[in-house]
Amino acid sequence: MMSMNSKQPHFAMHPSLPEHKYTTLHSSSEAIRRACLQAPQLQSNIFASLDETLLARAEALAAVDIAVSQGKTHPFKPDATYHTMNSVPCSSNTTVHDGSGGGGGGGGGGLISTSAHPHPHSHMHGLSHLSHQAAMNMNSPLTHHGLNNNGLSSINDSDTDPRELEAFAERFKQRRIKLGVTQADVGNALVNLKIPGVGSLSQSTICRFESLTLSHNNMIALKPILQAWLEEAEGAQREKLNKPDIYSGGEKKRKRTSIAAPEKRSLEAYFAVQPRPSSEKIAAIAEKLDLKKNVVRVWFCNQRQKQKRLKFSACH
């Protein structure tokens, strides 16, 4: 509730911002992205039944790896450290079939507001629903591009161009630094823009935006927001320079699981063979590596996300 960010006011952003309105961020590059990124998903299914031998091999390698490392000094049981906040609803259904891609997984949430987080410090960050399913499932080529009468311009081709995004991210970082603002400051200042649906963002997200380690869609969705902030911040600073005014203006923490190098290597070996293991395989892997099943599942999810980004940037 009262969890204010204890940030040093590097630079005070005041809410004298123009009334920007919310823009649905549609992405016409969605089709492209999916075509480029989701191919591997489909292909992975093909191996669903062929991976047995490879898996066996990976398991063998993993077993050796672990055996060796456990003989040595091993920091801690990756499994033993844990969240104090909640126990993930780890579905322990042991009846899952080997349908591999089964769940499949569709679009996915989007630019969520974390206001539902059990975290106490979860102020109202999140961009709630920007882009949302919109960016995800938009297939119609040019639905409504051009400009909105809002503060944010809607998506144009140039906005979805990877090259342009990259250039913007670079400029953004340089100008942010010139303003003497930290990534965290930017994230917290976003809420001051008063753009409907736009809350604050974390330092992590700003960092990832600058380093292009977000998904393409995510980059597209965030760009106009950060651009709006940048313009606002620079405008505010100009004002400050023009008129040399005189005035200036707890709870339980989540524990991060740390998967030891040997186990991680094993996971990578499994991933190379089957990026989308069935629930049962995940359980098996978890047992072999002595990790929680959920930890393994999440690891695979995160790994897939990472690979997707890498592949995208690789072919662009």
Add this chain to the structure above:
DNA sequence: ATGCATGAGCT
């Protein structure tokens, strides 16, 4: 800067 985690929305 990045690893592991959560939660929304969807299949």
Add this chain to the structure above:
DNA sequence: GCTCATGCATA
């Protein structure tokens, strides 16, 4: 149970 956006915690 997946994807995706995003966050906390930490190296």
